[in-house]
Amino acid sequence: MNYVLFAVPFFFLLIGLELLADRWRGVSTYRLADAVNSLSAGVLSTTSGLLTKALGLLTYTFAWQHWGVFGLTADNLWVWLFAFVFYDFCYYWNHRLGHERNVLWAAHSVHHQSEEYNLSTALRQTSTGFIFGWIFYLPMALVGVPPLVFLTVAALNLLYQFWVHTRHVPKLGWFEWLFITPSNHRVHHAQNPVYMDRNYGGVFIVWDRLFGTFQEELDAEPVVFGVTTPLRSWNPLWANLQFYAVLWHDAVRAESRWDKLRIWFMRTGWRPADVAARYPQAKPDLANFVKFEVPLGRAAQLYATLQFALYVAGGIYLLGWSEPWPLAGQLLGWGWMAFGLYALGTWLESRPWALPLEWLRLLLNLPLLWLAQLGGWLPEGPEAWSLLGLYSLLSVAGIYLPRLAKPAAQVA
Incomplete structure (x- = not known):
């Protein structure tokens, strides 16, 4: 179960x-x-x-x-x-x-x-x-x-x-x-x-x-949540790769072959001496700690929330019904999920390429649905295509209607 x-x-x-x-x-x-x-x-x-x-x-x-x-x-x-x-x-x-x-x-x-x-x-x-x-x-x-x-x-x-x-x-x-x-x-x-x-x-x-690893929560020491190497991103793919990238960069920069190998298995935070000297890492000042934030309008936030709800539903579907699928079907489902969440992360970060990426995400749903039906992983029939068409129209409206409304709001 x-x-x-x-x-x-x-x-x-x-x-x-x-x-x-x-x-x-x-x-x-x-x-x-x-x-x-x-x-x-x-x-x-x-x-x-x-x-x-x-x-x-x-x-x-x-x-x-x-x-x-x-x-x-x-x-x-x-x-x-x-x-x-x-x-x-x-x-x-x-x-x-x-x-x-x-x-x-x-x-x-x-x-x-x-x-x-x-x-x-x-x-x-x-x-x-x-x-x-x-x-x-x-x-x-x-x-x-x-x-x-x-x-x-x-x-x-x-x-x-x-x-x-x-x-x-x-x-x-x-x-x-x-x-x-x-x-x-x-x-x-x-x-x-x-x-x-x-x-x-x-x-x-x-x-x-x-x-000997217990520590009580202290009234005199309010908790500051997070990590000392901040993610500073809303992207779940980068979240999973960030610290691997940190270790990889330090391993590449290290002069000693032994250091290149052992950095992966040393205590957390250990860095080769030559790398630490040439590339020091600044730790956040907790007394002046500022949380990562990217300004985003209400319409863009609402759009991201509704799109994310789709991926939650998709994740539940995959979790409940994809176990009998062949590897190709599971990889297709994972690829759809990973790319969609990546695009959503760039949208939340208001990246310059967020809008073109969003268009690509919406367009890719067409061949992905065709492949899923061809493989028997989604029900065949026109209903799925009708739902996809409706979803695509609503998504385009969600992208562009707030943009069209901006000039009128500014004049008012």
Whole structure:
């Protein structure tokens, strides 16, 4: 069962309730472009997962079948409880090393790039974590936890983590000692030096208390959210590539071959001495921290919001129905999603090429629909073409009507 798919309506319902809480309390924890960027990264991650999750699942199943020590079964409640706790222990080390090693941080940093902290941040996930993430859960296979149990507790662990991404819940007393809460997870998303690289658990905070990585949220030190190498972009593709690009540039610039190799696996932030001397990196002054923002008119914001809603619907469709598709169909779906979210990011950034790219995106929907019907991945018939035509006309109107209205508004 795909628990994440069934949870999507509840995710958006809770985001809506958080927006109401913002209004009721007279605060603002959301910015449109930031929230769309976070959600775009999440949609891209789930779509990419259709292509990449086989790596982790196949290696886990192979290890369980051939090297599993104990014959644990899915009909035993204690196996489920053990697996739930054991998964979080493995997650702790995956998460911790994801902060402590350059190449792992390159994947995980996507989740931390938002300079806001709200429920949309919880859905901001990496598309490249599959490369190394599967390694950390092999101990569960070796112990004998069945794949069905593993997949279920993994989903439950992920779902638990959603609610802790909010600023509206204060400290929760004794609960703080055992479980991850909004307070101690706010610490985890901070770029303040006192808070950095702390509170790694997914469900339980006890691992952090045991291994010396716990930090309480301090009243005297307000959290500043984000990363010390700011993304400064609303583009989910660049969000996934940014820190890899940073490492690549430093590796190319390094004179030592050994440095070119080891930079990927050194502690996060380590740079070859010669590169650091020639290309120093300035860190943001948190006392004068300014969030990334691009001015965008209301009409352009509304257009981006409605277009993004289409990609959310497309992501849900792919998540629910594309698993039986052949690789060609899944690649087509991923390409449609990735290019569309890239175009949306350039629109939110008001790039000079945003409008031509938007025209290209709309035009590409024609051959993409034809290919999807030809492959049997979308229903055949004129209805789909009629819907696409209506959508295209509305999109063109959304692009140009506000532009035509501008001169009249200026005269008035």
